[in-house]
Amino acid sequence: MMDASKYKVGYFPVSKEYNKWVEKDHIEKAPIWCSVDMRDGNQSLVIPMSLEEKLEYYKVLLQVGFKEIEVGFPAASETEYEFLRTLIDNNMIPEDVTVQVLTQCREHIIRKTFDACKGAPSAIIHFYNSVSVAQREQVFKKSKEEIKKIAVDGAKLVKKLAAEYEGNFRFEYSPESFTGTEPEYALEVCNAVLDVLEPSETNNVIINLPVTVEMSMPHVYASQVEYMSENLKYREFVTLSLHPHNDRGTGVADTELALLAGADRVEGTLFGNGERTGNVDIITLAMNMYSHGVDPKLDFSDMPYLVDEYEKCTRMHVYERAPYAGALVFAAFSGSHQDAIAKGMKYRAKNKLHQWNVPYIPIDPKDIGRTYDADVIRVNSQSGKGGIGYLLEQTYGYNLPPKMREHFSYLCKDISDHEHKELKPDEVLNIFEENYLNLTNGVTVTDFEFMRDKDNVKIGITFAKDGEETEMEAEGNGSLNAINNALRAYTGAEYTLQVFTQHSMQGQGSQSVAASYIGLEKEDGSMFWGAGTDTDVVKANTKALLSAYNNMIKGGN
Numbered sequence: 001m002m003d004a005s006k007y008k009v010g011y012f013p014v015s016k017e018y019n020k021w022v023e024k025d026h027i028e029k030a031p032i033w034c035s036v037d038m039r040d041g042n043q044s045l046v047i048p049m050s051l052e053e054k055l056e057y058y059k060v061l062l063q064v065g066f067k068e069i070e071v072g073f074p075a076a077s078e079t080e081y082e083f084l085r086t087l088i089d090n091n092m093i094p095e096d097v098t099v100q101v102l103t104q105c106r107e108h109i110i111r112k113t114f115d116a117c118k119g120a121p122s123a124i125i126h127f128y129n130s131v132s133v134a135q136r137e138q139v140f141k142k143s144k145e146e147i148k149k150i151a152v153d154g155a156k157l158v159k160k161l162a163a164e165y166e167g168n169f170r171f172e173y174s175p176e177s178f179t180g181t182e183p184e185y186a187l188e189v190c191n192a193v194l195d196v197l198e199p200s201e202t203n204n205v206i207i208n209l210p211v212t213v214e215m216s217m218p219h220v221y222a223s224q225v226e227y228m229s230e231n232l233k234y235r236e237f238v239t240l241s242l243h244p245h246n247d248r249g250t251g252v253a254d255t256e257l258a259l260l261a262g263a264d265r266v267e268g269t270l271f272g273n274g275e276r277t278g279n280v281d282i283i284t285l286a287m288n289m290y291s292h293g294v295d296p297k298l299d300f301s302d303m304p305y306l307v308d309e310y311e312k313c314t315r316m317h318v319y320e321r322a323p324y325a326g327a328l329v330f331a332a333f334s335g336s337h338q339d340a341i342a343k344g345m346k347y348r349a350k351n352k353l354h355q356w357n358v359p360y361i362p363i364d365p366k367d368i369g370r371t372y373d374a375d376v377i378r379v380n381s382q383s384g385k386g387g388i389g390y391l392l393e394q395t396y397g398y399n400l401p402p403k404m405r406e407h408f409s410y411l412c413k414d415i416s417d418h419e420h421k422e423l424k425p426d427e428v429l430n431i432f433e434e435n436y437l438n439l440t441n442g443v444t445v446t447d448f449e450f451m452r453d454k455d456n457v458k459i460g461i462t463f464a465k466d467g468e469e470t471e472m473e474a475e476g477n478g479s480l481n482a483i484n485n486a487l488r489a490y491t492g493a494e495y496t497l498q499v500f501t502q503h504s505m506q507g508q509g510s511q512s513v514a515a516s517y518i519g520l521e522k523e524d525g526s527m528f529w530g531a532g533t534d535t536d537v538v539k540a541n542t543k544a545l546l547s548a549y550n551n552m553i554k555g556g557n
């Protein structure tokens with residue numbers, strides 16, 4: 001048995017006056033984004049990225065459009081150090097991009113960090129120390145004053161070295177484990193750091209409030225952020241940054257609410273890679289904004305490429321249900337969803353809509369490089385006529401009459417159910433072709449000729465069965481009626497031609513092909529379906545009729 005008494009609330013809510021964020025209902029503009037994939041993401045990998053992998057990943061981040069990138073922890077390893085030197089020595093930092101590096105507040109580590117950053121055209125020196133109750137008591141075994149001193153000494157040293165070293169430096173301070181810290185104390189430490197760094201118009205300082213470990217519900221963090229935003233000194237020269245992790249699975253919610261609460265900047269990673277359950281997923285955040293009509297200022301128009309690069313460089317896997325990026329996130333297998341999507345897509349096309357509001361699909365998959373054919377309507381035993389019919393029509397051009405769609409969809413569902421597998425579009429087509437289209441395994445027609453007489457059509461027709469040909473004559477009020485009458489006379493079968501539809505479809509080259517669908521009803525109400533295609537409309541009808549008839553004598557499909 002689990003024992004909940006082992007746990008208690010370990011965070012510190014702020015006064016209820018810091019809840020003005022609740023009045024806003026969506027994020028109105030993109031924050032400053034900072035990718036921490038190559039630092040926080042990298043430090044969580046089983047095998048951290050090599051220099052080459054880091055270089056490849058860095059290029060991907062530039063393509064996405066990040067202007068601030070935490071490229072590593074230079075004091076951690078030779079690879080981390082060399083990576084930064086490679087970027088600087090080979091002029092690989094674009095003019096509008098700032099690289100960021102992380103350091104503990106320890107002198108030799110800070111010095112090594114500056115060595116790595118020497119000559120950087122633009123770099124953020126990000127220093128941190130833990131300030132939470134747990135870390136003060138258990139790890140550092142220091143008083144509040146002593147912990148504050150670590151931060152203040154760190155600030156003094158980075159300021160001094162920034163003046164000594166060649167390069168263009170900005171500063172970021174993180175009260176690490178902020179979420180386990182009394183907010184008043186976190187504020188006191190941050191303000192002490194700011195007093196050292198002296199933010200100004202030309203010296204903007206970043207204060208980053210990490211959800212190092214997610215401990216509370218998102219609204220608690222939002223109010224803590226609002227409290228900090230309203231009480232930080234030098235606020236107009238401070239960029240207030242967020243750095244949520246995802247231990248409770250609500251990193252995205254933390255970030256969204258904290259942005260409403262006044263934060264300016266977000267640190268996170270692609271696909272939420274990062275320590276334990278990960279850092280906040282920037283793709284989800286950005287795409288959530290996009291789905292509200294807000295330009296996120298990041299480019300995710302080729303998501304499949306990003307997934308490939310991410311999986312290659314990190315050796316991680318993008319979960320099939322990862323928002324926006326997962327392989328299955330636009331897929332509808334279930335009948336009622338497919339039906340609504342198919343109708344929504346048709347409605348959209350018919351009304352030439354710009355605004356996207358197709359049921360069940362939050363954004364247009366094409367916006368991020370996904371396709372309708374392969375990604376959206378997927379067929380298994382949970383599928384229905386709406387979706388299966390739509391797939392056959394969109395992918396192969398066959399627009400079945402409603403009752404035939406239903407019949408066809410049950411055929412597909414049964415096959416999927418019994419074989420216990422998904423049916424790919426080409427398998428759905430095969431089922432259609434094998435069961436309905438141009439069937440010749442019974443009665444066939446080898447020749448026919450029409451004679452028109454006012455409203456009447458006369459036909460001379462040759463049927464074949466088991467190698468034996470029979471010539472027949474018949475008449476009707478149209479060509480299909482005449483052929484049907486001939487067939488009934490030839491076979492003696494009792495049925496009614498109940499359903500007939502036809503449409504043209506693009507055939508090979510410039511030739512237009514007719515597709516016909518026929519439903520024959522027996523006295524007991526059972527229906528038998530057939531389809532025919534031909535460049536000649538009458539031949540298409542004849543093939544559909546014979547296919548339906550052949551299904552009837554077979555006892556159905």
Ligand SMILES: CC(=O)SCCNC(=O)CCNC(=O)[C@H](O)C(C)(C)COP(=O)(O)OP(=O)(O)OC[C@H]1O[C@@H](n2cnc3c(N)ncnc32)[C@H](O)[C@@H]1OP(=O)(O)O
Pocket residue numbers: 040043073075076077103104105106109128129130139140150176212
């Ligand atoms: C929440 C985060 O993601 S924080 C970032 C964490 N990332 C990493 O640690 C990855 C890279 N780190 C490393 O490669 C190594 O930890 C190094 C190179 C930075 C330091 O290595 P080492 O000195 O060998 O080890 P380690 O990190 O365990 O040092 C622990 C000591 O530093 C102190 N310390 C830890 N963090 C800090 C800090 N931010 N500021 C000041 N002192 C710190 C600890 O209290 C401890 O002190 P003690 O020696 O008095 O017990």
Ligand SMILES: CC(C)C(=O)C(=O)O
Pocket residue numbers: 040102128174176177208210211212213243245
């Ligand atoms: C170093 C800090 C910002 C960090 O990664 C965290 O607290 O999660």
Ligand SMILES: [Mg+2]
Pocket residue numbers: 040210212243245275279
């Ligand atoms: Mg982190």
